[in-house]
Amino acid sequence: NAGVTQTPKFQVLKTGQSMTLQCAQDMNHNSMYWYRQDPGMGLRLIYYSASEGTTDKGEVPNGYNVSRLNKREFSLRLESAAPSQTSVYFCASSASGGLKFALHFGNGTRLTVT
Amino acid sequence: GDSVTQMEGPVTLSEEAFLTINCTYTATGYPSLFWYVQYPGEGLQLLLKATKADDKGSNKGFEATYRKETTSFHLEKGSVQVSDSAVYFCALTGRGAGNQFYFGTGTSLTVIP
Numbered sequence: 001n002a003g004v005t006q007t008p009k010f011q012v013l014k015t016g017q018s019m020t021l022q023c024a025q026d027m028n029h030n031s032m033y034w035y036r037q038d039p040g041m042g043l044r045l046i047y048y049s050a051s052e053g054t055t056d057k058g059e060v061p062n063g064y065n066v067s068r069l070n071k072r073e074f075s076l077r078l079e080s081a082a083p084s085q086t087s088v089y090f091c092a093s094s095a096s097g098g099l100k101f102a103l104h105f106g107n108g109t110r111l112t113v114t
Numbered sequence: 115g116d117s118v119t120q121m122e123g124p125v126t127l128s129e130e131a132f133l134t135i136n137c138t139y140t141a142t143g144y145p146s147l148f149w150y151v152q153y154p155g156e157g158l159q160l161l162l163k164a165t166k167a168d169d170k171g172s173n174k175g176f177e178a179t180y181r182k183e184t185t186s187f188h189l190e191k192g193s194v195q196v197s198d199s200a201v202y203f204c205a206l207t208g209r210g211a212g213n214q215f216y217f218g219t220g221t222s223l224t225v226i227p
Contacts, residue, residue: 004157033215042203042219043158058214090157102148103205103215105157 002026006091006106013081013113021076021109023091031094032074033058033103034066036087043090049074081113116141116208120218123201127194127225135189135221137178137204145206147171147180147187152201152220161189161202194225 004025013019025032030051035043045058047066055066063085065077074093078085088110092103121136139147146165150158162171167182176191187204204218 040219043217045214048214092157102160102163103150103158105159107155107157 004091004093004104004106006089006109008109009107011109011111013078013111015082015113017081018077018079019081020078021089021091021111022073023075023106024073025091025093025104026072027093027095027104028071029093029095029104030071031096032068033092033094034064034074034076035090035092036060037090037108038087046076046089081111083113085111086113087111116145116206116214116216118204118206118216118218120202120204120221122219122221124222124224127223129196129225129227130193131225133189133191133194133198133223135202135204135223137187137189137218139185139187139204139206141185141206141208143208144182145208147178148205148207148215149176149178149187149189150203150205150217152203154200158203194223196225196227199223199225 007022033048034046044060049055049068052071067075088108090108091106095101117140148163149161151161152158162173164171164180170179178187178189201220201222203220
């Protein structure tokens, strides 16, 4: 029972480098989300995809892009990494757009930008 | 907009003590409410949920009741264990675009033997 799988688990980048965080879910969920977690700030939504083929900005989208590749996969790209993007990134999915359905989280990617 | 406010931490309790973590919310309409738990090095896991007023969510000895009159969803446990040490997040889903989830800032709990 894999659930939500994120890769990589750890990454160190230099300022200006790019990278893509990968996320896949095997629960046939429609909605997928990317959050970042910073000390004292809880979780903040970066982007979400309510269904395959759609993506929308969340609270903190600047500096990021996303791709909903298919129903299973939702990737997050940093085109030019900045130290302010040092954070723990979580991918999540839900069966529908919320209300009665809970989020299922991956184990996170810890990113450091130097 | 929709938001969640939960009590500041960290909280330190002795084993078998009573736990309360306060959570209040602001939302239009009738959101669903959740408590998530995060153990070190892991993602968040759903602990319990309630989808309408006066519902009580419960799991692993934890309980929370959806109180619309006080816009609250306080987490309680009668007797905590060392294994309950974790960070607890209150959350809601609103009726905004995409039915987004909104999280509190988290409350760190440490239970000492």
